Amino acid sequence: MAEIAKKQKKTLTAFPHKGTRTKVNTHAVSSPHQVLPDSTNAPFLSFAGTSKGKAPMHFADFSYDERKEKLKEKGYPAFRADQLSRHYFERHRIDEEELTDIPQAQRKDIIRSFFPPLLTKVRELVADKGKTIKSVWKLYDGHLIETVLMRYPKRTTLCISSQAGCGMACPFCATGQGGLQRNLSTAEIVEQVRLNMVMAENGALSGGPTRISNIVFMGMGEPLSNWLRVKNTLHRLIESPPNGFGLAARNITVSTVGMVPVIKKLKEEGFQVTLAVSLHAPDDELRDPLIPLNAKFKVDEVLDAAFDYYTGTKRRVSIEYALIKNMNDHEWRAELLAKKINERGRGWAHVNPIPLNPTPESVWTASTYEAQEKFVRILSDAGIATSLRDTRGSDIDGACGQLATEVKGGSPKARQARCAVDDFMETRRVQAEK
Ligand code: SF4
Numbered sequence: 001m002a003e004i005a006k007k008q009k010k011t012l013t014a015f016p017h018k019g020t021r022t023k024v025n026t027h028a029v030s031s032p033h034q035v036l037p038d039s040t041n042a043p044f045l046s047f048a049g050t051s052k053g054k055a056p057m058h059f060a061d062f063s064y065d066e067r068k069e070k071l072k073e074k075g076y077p078a079f080r081a082d083q084l085s086r087h088y089f090e091r092h093r094i095d096e097e098e099l100t101d102i103p104q105a106q107r108k109d110i111i112r113s114f115f116p117p118l119l120t121k122v123r124e125l126v127a128d129k130g131k132t133i134k135s136v137w138k139l140y141d142g143h144l145i146e147t148v149l150m151r152y153p154k155r156t157t158l159c160i161s162s163q164a165g166c167g168m169a170c171p172f173c174a175t176g177q178g179g180l181q182r183n184l185s186t187a188e189i190v191e192q193v194r195l196n197m198v199m200a201e202n203g204a205l206s207g208g209p210t211r212i213s214n215i216v217f218m219g220m221g222e223p224l225s226n227w228l229r230v231k232n233t234l235h236r237l238i239e240s241p242p243n244g245f246g247l248a249a250r251n252i253t254v255s256t257v258g259m260v261p262v263i264k265k266l267k268e269e270g271f272q273v274t275l276a277v278s279l280h281a282p283d284d285e286l287r288d289p290l291i292p293l294n295a296k297f298k299v300d301e302v303l304d305a306a307f308d309y310y311t312g313t314k315r316r317v318s319i320e321y322a323l324i325k326n327m328n329d330h331e332w333r334a335e336l337l338a339k340k341i342n343e344r345g346r347g348w349a350h351v352n353p354i355p356l357n358p359t360p361e362s363v364w365t366a367s368t369y370e371a372q373e374k375f376v377r378i379l380s381d382a383g384i385a386t387s388l389r390d391t392r393g394s395d396i397d398g399a400c401g402q403l404a405t406e407v408k409g410g411s412p413k414a415r416q417a418r419c420a421v422d423d424f425m426e427t428r429r430v431q432a433e434k
Contacts, residue, residue: 055140058187059088059114060194060236064243074113076106084110085242092197116140118191130206133199139164139188143181145220147192149212151205155251157214158200160192162230163221168257169292172324172364175220184221186232193237193245214251218276224259224266234271249273253318257291258302267312276318276352277306281328282337290328303340310348316385322354323367323375334375338382350385 062070067081083101088094094115096107122144123136131151136144143164150157166173167180196212203209215237217223223230234254240246254266255276263275279302281287287294297305306317321337323329341349353375356366367375372388379386 053141055118055185055188056116057114058116058118058185058191059084059094060187060190061185061232063232063235064239070114074109076110080106080110082242084114088194089236089243089245090241092194092201118185118188119145119195121195133204135196135199137192137195139184145184145188145192147196147219149196149200149205151207151210155213156200156205156210157216158193158196158212159216159218160189161219161221162189162217162223162226162233166221167225168222170257170290171292172290172322180221183226183229186229186236189229189233190236197245213247214253215247216253216255216276218253218255222257222259223254224256224262227259227262227265230254231265231269234269234273238271238273250315255318255320257293258297258305259293260297260301260305263305263309267309270313272313272315274315274318275306275309275313276320277302278320278322279303279337280320280322280324282333282340286328286333299340303344307344307348310345316347317349319349319351320354320389321351322356323372324356325365325367325371329367329371329375331374331378334378335382338379338384341384342382346383347385350387351379352387352389353379354389 059067059070064081064085067085068078071080071084072078080102084094084099087099091098094111096111099107099110102110118140119137121135122138123134125134125136126132127134128150133149135147135149137147138144145161145164147161148159150159161184163183164181165178166175168176169179170176193212193215199205200210200212217230234249234252236244237247237252238244238249249272252271253274253276255278256263257278266273266275278291279287279299281290282299284294284298287299294302306319309315310317319337319341321328337351341351353372355372356364376386376388
């Protein structure tokens with residue numbers, strides 16, 4: 001127990017909850033938790049903002065029809081909504097000098113009224129020889145969020161945040177340690193996409209200018225607990241210009257730790273996006289302490305909801321499974337996971353075991369290579385599509401949820417959850433010794 005307690009005193013190390021992680025070559029940073037200085041030269045960024053208020057109203061908060069109404073209310077003709085929507089969603093730019101089809105005299109007022117700056121970049125970290133960029137953005141009230149832009153041979157993926165912080169308090173997740181600051185507005189999520197689109201189109205990633213093809217809701221926050229804004233965002237991402245960006249729904253992934261009733265809503269909305277469920281354990285005994293939400297929605301309920309999503313959308317569900325040494329990487333757990341998936345049907349789920357980088361002196365340690373191999377083999381032999389996840393950007397804490405590695409202490413809920421896991425591990429150890 002003393003050993004566990006000692007470990008507990010250490011700052012919880014970074015961990016990707018639903019995202020990508022592997023050893024990568026980096027420049028600009030020399031260790032996983034070292035960050036570039038920002039303009040204030042502060043060694044750490046504070047995640048606490050100044051309020052829990054609402055973000056200023058923004059053009060991207062509204063549907064196409066609502067935009068027309070809002071412009072009319074301000075005394076502008078409705079067709080300005082079409083012009084502005086095309087600037088925003090087609091060209092991704094809304095600079096005064098580029099609004100050449102809008103009278104000069106109106107531009108300033110339109111920008112001030114409908115396009116307040118919602119995100120200000122405060123840091124940029126580059127990894128994978130320039131193919132991964134993590135950006136830290138300050139919101140209007142001082143809260144911080146992250147995005148991670150990643151170039152792959154055949155796609156460019158952006159990982160976005162849906163909340164400032166997260167209230168789910170998963171004990172292994174850095175983001176969860178600080179608690180929830182607030183939900184992001186629709187426009188705050190959409191702006192993450194637009195601003196990264198501009199970066200990609202301007203050639204920020206090595207390999208030259210490119211377009212973002214894939215979006216994953218795997219940054220800070222539990223997307224389905226900010227459902228209304230995430231739903232609106234999905235409309236903006238998927239609908240064709242001038243309504244939205246016109247991204248392919250099948251290239252968008254929404255992740256969840258298991259908000260069962262909202263998974264149903266996502267299905268009913270009919271978006272055809274990919275659902276990713278962060279399972280991390282196939283049994284309630286372990287998942288209860290690992291994912292506090294499991295107290296409400298048990299493993300079987302979560303898998304039932306995921307299977308129901310598959311039957312309703314015909315979109316194969318991703319099951320995310322972070323492999324943690326001696327915690328959830330046992331062969332019997334791989335077998336149990338395979339059994340639970342297969343008893344619901346064949347071909348409906350794709351399992352992504354996520355190797356965890358070794359983090360010295362933390363209870364959250366990587367599974368051995370052999371354990372990873374065995375885990376994957378057991379699932380594959382059971383006929384389940386399984387791929388060890390390619391994990392980008394971990395050396396810059398670019399994997400999901402890692403930004404908050406800089407949060408110290410943590411919320412009471414998160415501390416309680418960490419204790420629950422420690423208790424669980426201690427019980428297992430004592431049982432093993434008997
Ligand atoms: S739900 Fe929240 S606390 Fe849990 S892993 Fe995801 S971001 Fe972290």
